[in-house]
Amino acid sequence: MPPKSKVSIVTLGCAKNTADMDTLTRLLKARGHDVVADPAQADAIVVHTCSFIEAAKKESIDAILQAGQLKTKGKRLIVSGCLVQQHGDQIFNELPEVDAFLGTGQLSQIPDLLSTPRERFIDRARPGGFMDPDEPLPREVNGPSAYLRLSEGCSHPCSFCVIPRLRGAVQSRSEEMILREAQELSAKGVEEFSIIAQDTGDWGRDVQGTSKLPALLRRVGQMPGVRWVRLMYMHPVSFSDGLLDVFAEDPERFPYLDMPLQHIDSQMLSEMKRKTDETGLRRLIERIRTRVPELTLRTTFIVGFPGETDAQFERLLNFVKEGHIDYLGAFTYSQEEGTPAALRADQLPDDVKKDRLTALMDAYYVVAEKKAQSRLGKLETVVLEESEGDTVLGRTRREAPEIDAVVRLPRSASRKGRFITARLTGYDAYEFTAVPQ
Numbered sequence: 001m002p003p004k005s006k007v008s009i010v011t012l013g014c015a016k017n018t019a020d021m022d023t024l025t026r027l028l029k030a031r032g033h034d035v036v037a038d039p040a041q042a043d044a045i046v047v048h049t050c051s052f053i054e055a056a057k058k059e060s061i062d063a064i065l066q067a068g069q070l071k072t073k074g075k076r077l078i079v080s081g082c083l084v085q086q087h088g089d090q091i092f093n094e095l096p097e098v099d100a101f102l103g104t105g106q107l108s109q110i111p112d113l114l115s116t117p118r119e120r121f122i123d124r125a126r127p128g129g130f131m132d133p134d135e136p137l138p139r140e141v142n143g144p145s146a147y148l149r150l151s152e153g154c155s156h157p158c159s160f161c162v163i164p165r166l167r168g169a170v171q172s173r174s175e176e177m178i179l180r181e182a183q184e185l186s187a188k189g190v191e192e193f194s195i196i197a198q199d200t201g202d203w204g205r206d207v208q209g210t211s212k213l214p215a216l217l218r219r220v221g222q223m224p225g226v227r228w229v230r231l232m233y234m235h236p237v238s239f240s241d242g243l244l245d246v247f248a249e250d251p252e253r254f255p256y257l258d259m260p261l262q263h264i265d266s267q268m269l270s271e272m273k274r275k276t277d278e279t280g281l282r283r284l285i286e287r288i289r290t291r292v293p294e295l296t297l298r299t300t301f302i303v304g305f306p307g308e309t310d311a312q313f314e315r316l317l318n319f320v321k322e323g324h325i326d327y328l329g330a331f332t333y334s335q336e337e338g339t340p341a342a343l344r345a346d347q348l349p350d351d352v353k354k355d356r357l358t359a360l361m362d363a364y365y366v367v368a369e370k371k372a373q374s375r376l377g378k379l380e381t382v383v384l385e386e387s388e389g390d391t392v393l394g395r396t397r398r399e400a401p402e403i404d405a406v407v408r409l410p411r412s413a414s415r416k417g418r419f420i421t422a423r424l425t426g427y428d429a430y431e432f433t434a435v436p437q
Contacts, residue, residue, distance in 0.1 A: 005114045006034045008042035010067060012060050013050025015196045015232070016167075017081060019149045020130045021048050024107055026137035031111040039067055044076040044114055049083035051166060053334035057083060061091075068097035076100075076117065080107055082166045085124050086337070092122045104128055104167055127168040128152055132177050139181065141188040144383060144418055145401055147196050148182055148220070149173065150213075154198035155206070156235060158262075159273045159340040160305065160333060163198055170198065170206045179219060186223040191419070192383065193220060194230045194400060201238020214242040221246075221253045227381075227419070228397050230256040236284060237275045248291045255397040257288070260300040264319040265312040268305055272341075278315075285324050296398040298327040303360055304353030305333045306344040313356050320363045326371060327404045328364045332357050372405070372427035379437060382407050382422045384414055407432040 049060035103124025129152030153168040266277035332353035413436040422434035
């Protein structure tokens with residue numbers, strides 16, 4: 001049967017959005033549609049948006065406007081995701097070129113909309129995600145790395161965050177579905193999994209009352225051909241001794257933990273409703289570093305939260321300078337409508353927030369440089385990902401896809417296979433150089 005429509009998908013935001021659109025792609029193909037890369041060649045464009053902070057909203061609006069410029073007679077434009085869930089009424093009126101607005105829990109409607117168009121409408125009745133459609137949808141594999149999603153939504157009450165409103169409370173996938181997907185991907189050549197959720201440590205608590213994540217990770221790690229399993233988006237209060245055992249038992253296979261701390265000052269953490277304090281976080285990091293000293297630890301910090309004093313920021317800055325963190329992301333606090341923190345009267349000026357972000361990242365880059373220099377001259381396994389001119393880019397087990405440093409090697413390295421041994425020879429501006437061995 002020939003394709004019913006050519007569909008182009010523009011995906012913005014986090015890895016959870018990427019997973020949503022991977023599921024949509026598979027569903028579209030199962031229904032006979034063709035997914036194409038070039039929006040100009042498509043019969044329909046889907047823009048899947050992010051709305052976590054103000055910068056993400058702007059990026060989403062810009063993408064919608066660019067897609068709107070490509071509209072011709074008969075071409076449909078569908079906007080989905082978090083921006084619709086949070087600001088649907090406003091953008092419905094401001095973006096008349098869009099045919100349909102779908103919230104985070106309505107993505108399964110898209111294939112039917114392509115076959116049976118409706119009058120312009122908005123539907124955001126049920127926040128959520130797009131985890132397991134009723135029909136079996138084999139995943140395509142593009143390279144040796146893949147995301148493996150555990151759940152949708154979040155039940156933590158962080159005072160700065162809109163995710164529970166946009167995605168709903170946590171909804172866990174079944175262990176059976178997760179393992180079935182992992183086995184399918186492993187059989188197709190996937191050797192590296194990034195485990196994702198809003199909080200990976202919360203998986204299963206909505207169904208079982210407790211998380212059985214350690215057992216699940218072991219089963220994924222034991223699948224044939226799996227080299228690396230990265231645990232992403234772990235709330236510190238969800239990290240257990242059982243999880244630490246998994247990392248300590250097999251540090252080569254479980255080399256990476258992403259655990260957003262958001263701050264280190266106890267008062268700030270309390271006002272953020274993070275359910276922990278500085279003492280607890282320091283003890284947790286000490287336990288991790290003692291048992292798994294080679295573990296790569298990534299985190300995220302917020303600067304400029306309402307009421308943050310110079311002294312509280314200095315405490316955070318000094319913590320970063322201590323060198324506990326291998327990879328770090330940071331952003332300025334964004335006053336998000338509907339969150340408790342947005343109602344506070346002690347909002348900080350934008351220039352103060354920007355200056356603090358610059359200071360924090362400058363301090364981190366000094367730490368990153370020191371850590372990188374300690375790795376030079378050593379042999380590491382590198383997964384090769386993409387060619388760039390006469391070179392090829394890759395990552396070691398210490399770097400997560402798309403967000404951490406890259407390794408640049410001669411193009412000839414690709415003749416040795418996908419995973420190769422290389423010696424790190426240099427580092428500059430978040431980029432290693434290496435030579436194959």
